Amino acid sequence: MHFARIIRLGITALSVAAVSACSSGFKLSRFPTNERLFAAGVAEYNIKKWDHAVTVFEKLTFDLPARDTLLPLSHWYLARSHAGRNEHLLAAQAYNRLAESFATDSLADDAMYEAAREFQAMWRRPTLDAQYGEQALAAFQSLLGLYPDTDRQKDAVSQIDTLQEWFASKDYESGMYYYRRKAFDSAIIYFKDVVKNYPQTDKAREAYLRLVTAYDVIRYREDKQEVCATLAAKYPEDKEVLAACGPPPAAVPDRPASDTTARRDTI
Secondary structure, X not given: OHHHHHHHHHHHHHHHOOOOOOOOOOOHHHOOOHHHHHHHHHHHHHOOOHHHHHHHHHHHHHHOOOOOOHHHHHHHHHHHHHHHOOOHHHHHHHHHHHHHHOOOOOOHHHHHHHHHHHHHHHOOOXXXXXXXXXXXHHHHHHHHHHOOOOOOHHHHHHHHHHHHHHHHHHHHHHHHHHHHOOOHHHHHHHHHHHXXXXXXXXXXXXXXXXXXXXXXXXXXXXXXXXXXXXXXXXXXXXXXXXXXXXXXXXXXXXXXXXXHHHHHHHO
């Protein structure tokens, strides 16, 4: 996929060289064919004239025949141009149209990845509404499911890990909201969600530690012991864990079978 994509974009770049500088007084009517209009649109894109590029590629996505090889590229450049204007939702929608309409095209996996990134860009902080983060996660997971051999696999996995950290942070901060107000029962619900749903994240350790404190305050001793046992197993050398839970209890050695037998014989 990647090699074919480089060839296609290289051909596109060569076609742009045939177009003279046309940004000044840009008019669609100056380009009588779709091929010339496409080349003009790429030229405008390359000099970051996003408004002109969006106008060109929007027109081409409507005008080009369904089997025209320029059509998926027009969706691609339309999405990129929207991204250039920081119109993340419009960019994501344009990428998705490419991926859905041309699932076997060499740009389809890239379009799915970029759509996910545009959704991700709209979730600006973990404490905000996670709707776009959820859409980004779903898009990355769909990419890996549909295109397991994509050259974007490593990047997609990395972004999924980042999103998981953000989801964990969101639940953790919700728990801390109640924790600071001493509403420990409510805080515990959120902390337990963190350790259950995002066990591999950095926030999981912090959530476990807050659970220990919360259980200690409300005197849920068995629950505290259970969390401390988990912490000791996961973070055996962690100083904060030792401070919160104390050293793990020494294991009681098994009684040798011969001693037991000898005691029975004596009795």
